[in-house]
Amino acid sequence: MIVMHKKYIDQFKKNFNVSNYGLLWISFLKGLILGLIIYHFFIK
Numbered sequence: 112m113i114v115m116h117k118k119y120i121d122q123f124k125k126n127f128n129v130s131n132y133g134l135l136w137i138s139f140l141k142g143l144i145l146g147l148i149i150y151h152f153f154i155k
Contacts, residue, residue, distance in 0.1 A: 120134070
């Protein structure tokens with residue numbers, strides 16, 4: 112399963128020409144947005 116996930120990430124990096132650093136930022140922003148949505152609808 113880990114090998115399959117690594118292939119998908121490598122394919123995403125190749126298709127969108129994103130570096131490892133760019134992937135870190137994408138993951139951070141995705142988590143931040145998801146956290147804010149959960150906070151807004153379930154906690155507030």
